[in-house]
Amino acid sequence: MQSQTQRGLAKMVKKVLTWGGIAFLIFFVAYRPQSAAEVVKSIGGALMDIAGGFGDFFASLFGS
Template identity: 70%
Template structure:
């Protein structure tokens, strides 16, 4: 029950954030995407160093 409330609350907050602050929401997504790419690049470099 609590999990359902948290999930729906998160979805509602996300919709509210995107609807009323689209520029801020886009910046958050860009930042998260950049962080994920940096982590993936780090793993790629690590495994390349292991093989080479």
């Protein structure tokens, strides 16, 4: 069982990392907008490939 102090520390670390990540994203978009756009395009492409793979899997599974 975690002590109260450990839970409080874990919450504080999570909060610091969350705000640090948000600050990094703002900085990245503000100072490197072209690079940020490429990252978003890459992530979007990967998600589309994953969705297509799931679609192909279920189409094969159900015999379309």
